[in-house]
Amino acid sequence: MATFQIEGGHQLKGEIQPQGAKNEALQILCAVLLTPDEIRIHNIPDIRDVSKLIEILGNLGVKIQKLGKGSYSFRSDELNLDYLESKKFKDEGTSLRGSIMIVGPLLGRFGKGYIPRPGGDKIGRRRLDTHFGGFVKLGAKFRYNREERFYGVEATKGLKGADMLLEEASVTGTANILMAAILAEGKTSIYNAACEPYIQQLCKMLVSMGAKVKGIGSNLLKIEGVESLSGCTHRVLPDMIEIGSWIGLAAMTKSEITIKNVSWDNLGIIPVTFKKLGIQLEKRGDDIYIPAHTNGYEIASFIDGSIMNISDAPWPGFTPDLLSIILVVATQARGSVLIHQKMFESRLFFVDKLIDMGAKIILCDPHRATVIGHDFESELKATTMTSPDIRAGISLLIAALSAKGTSTIHNIEQIDRGYEDIDGRLKAIGAKINRYD
Numbered sequence: 001m002a003t004f005q006i007e008g009g010h011q012l013k014g015e016i017q018p019q020g021a022k023n024e025a026l027q028i029l030c031a032v033l034l035t036p037d038e039i040r041i042h043n044i045p046d047i048r049d050v051s052k053l054i055e056i057l058g059n060l061g062v063k064i065q066k067l068g069k070g071s072y073s074f075r076s077d078e079l080n081l082d083y084l085e086s087k088k089f090k091d092e093g094t095s096l097r098g099s100i101m102i103v104g105p106l107l108g109r110f111g112k113g114y115i116p117r118p119g120g121d122k123i124g125r126r127r128l129d130t131h132f133g134g135f136v137k138l139g140a141k142f143r144y145n146r147e148e149r150f151y152g153v154e155a156t157k158g159l160k161g162a163d164m165l166l167e168e169a170s171v172t173g174t175a176n177i178l179m180a181a182i183l184a185e186g187k188t189s190i191y192n193a194a195c196e197p198y199i200q201q202l203c204k205m206l207v208s209m210g211a212k213v214k215g216i217g218s219n220l221l222k223i224e225g226v227e228s229l230s231g232c233t234h235r236v237l238p239d240m241i242e243i244g245s246w247i248g249l250a251a252m253t254k255s256e257i258t259i260k261n262v263s264w265d266n267l268g269i270i271p272v273t274f275k276k277l278g279i280q281l282e283k284r285g286d287d288i289y290i291p292a293h294t295n296g297y298e299i300a301s302f303i304d305g306s307i308m309n310i311s312d313a314p315w316p317g318f319t320p321d322l323l324s325i326i327l328v329v330a331t332q333a334r335g336s337v338l339i340h341q342k343m344f345e346s347r348l349f350f351v352d353k354l355i356d357m358g359a360k361i362i363l364c365d366p367h368r369a370t371v372i373g374h375d376f377e378s379e380l381k382a383t384t385m386t387s388p389d390i391r392a393g394i395s396l397l398i399a400a401l402s403a404k405g406t407s408t409i410h411n412i413e414q415i416d417r418g419y420e421d422i423d424g425r426l427k428a429i430g431a432k433i434n435r436y437d
């Protein structure tokens with residue numbers, strides 16, 4: 001387990017360039033399995049989850065060439081599908097959430113797809129019913145080995161298009177079903193589809209490979225199956241969750257920071273949600289400029305004067321992946337806010353660590369926490385903590401950077417899952433942070 005040691009209480013200053021989006025990259029990487037032609041992808045973040053998925057693709061026989069920083073070429077012309085039934089795959093496939101999205105492309109192209117129960121954050125139950133329900137609708141046979149927790153779908157006679165209404169707008173579920181349906185015979189409609197920029201980007205990539213997909217950006221995707229797909233070049237968007245993390249970091253450490261090239265059009269209600277906490281941010285071209293909040297920031301109330309409530313919802317609602325950051329930023333705001341994490345049931349437990357640091361938080365139940373802001377009148381105190389998941393990890397790191405004294409965060413591999421060279425990039429804007437392996 002690696003560790004960060006952070007000397008907090010210092011203002012930061014400068015520019016920061018967001019990395020490519022983790023959750024988009026994981027979808028796009030799985031899509032390389034759809035064609036024997038070459039696919040080139042740019043702006044792939046150098047993070048643990050992505051490296052693990054690239055390793056799985058390599059073991060599956062995908063020819064991979066690194067073209068430069070963040071740029072790769074992939075060619076899936078001679079795959080080794082036996083790997084899917086190997087012990088090695090059963091170990092490697094469980095190491096991240098994104099690996100689940102190899103099933104759809106493999107099922108669509110080769111009529112079979114397997115996966116051990118995928119990993120990812122332990123933030124509550126993360127069922128896969130939407131994924132497999134969709135594959136079954138397309139005509140696949142489903143099997144599950146409970147002992148090995150190994151899932152499989154097979155369609156020896158190929159897939160047939162179908163109309164389906166998803167039980168929930170699952171992000172990876174939509175991507176997975178979509179990648180199978182584009183190679184099914186006939187038409188498919190996916191209603192209650194997730195429509196995050198990640199999915200929109202995947203749809204655009206698939207269309208550039210020759211897929212027929214309509215309704216991109218909406219919750220109703222209409223697909224007309226094609227026989228085969230060709231190669232393409234794709235560029236991953238900047239990571240909106242990283243951008244939100246830097247906004248939170250700037251406010252909490254009273255730092256003047258410019259986040260470069262954020263792709264404003266793809267940020268949805270993220271900027272407006274931070275503004276509800278009183279954080280000023282300015283659109284400068286495609287950058288976000290955050291001034292130093294020397295006089296703090298004040299949480300708004302609703303029109304009728306009632307206490308602000310920030311909750312997650314499927315896109316275009318507020319992403320659950322930024323609620324932990326909103327929560328930590330609120331601990332130093334003027335005013336109070338109710339944070340309601342509707343999607344995941346274990347994602348708020350990390351508030352214990354913030355309470356240890358002196359934050360005023362009432363965990364009402366596993367989904368809701370009330371935060372009473374300190375308005376910087378009482379600083380958070382440095383402490384030793386362990387990162388339970390990726391977004392709690394970055395939130396604790398932000399708390400440590402704002403706290404007086406030296407904090408220690410263990411299990412920072414959780415943060416490395418999704419943030420590229422986080423210590424190097426924070427040091428470049430003045431943070432005092434050291435890594436110990």
Ligand SMILES: CC(=O)N[C@H]1[C@@H](OP(=O)(O)OP(=O)(O)OC[C@H]2O[C@@H](n3ccc(=O)[nH]c3=O)[C@H](O)[C@@H]2O)O[C@H](CO)[C@@H](O)[C@@H]1O
Pocket residue numbers: 023026097098124125126127168169170171172173314319320321342343344
């Ligand atoms: C690799 C990847 O891309 N991971 C993201 C993906 O995970 P993932 O695709 O695994 O998450 P899902 O969208 O399937 O579901 C997330 C959770 O929300 C619940 N749910 C979902 C939709 C809905 O309409 N109602 C509902 O209650 C699900 O039961 C589940 O508990 O999307 C999540 C939700 O944005 C993000 O937190 C993850 O970072």
Ligand SMILES: C=C(OP(=O)(O)O)C(=O)O
Pocket residue numbers: 022023096097098119120121321390391418
């Ligand atoms: C929950 C997340 O990731 P994963 O789905 O990979 O666990 C996240 O990125 O916040």
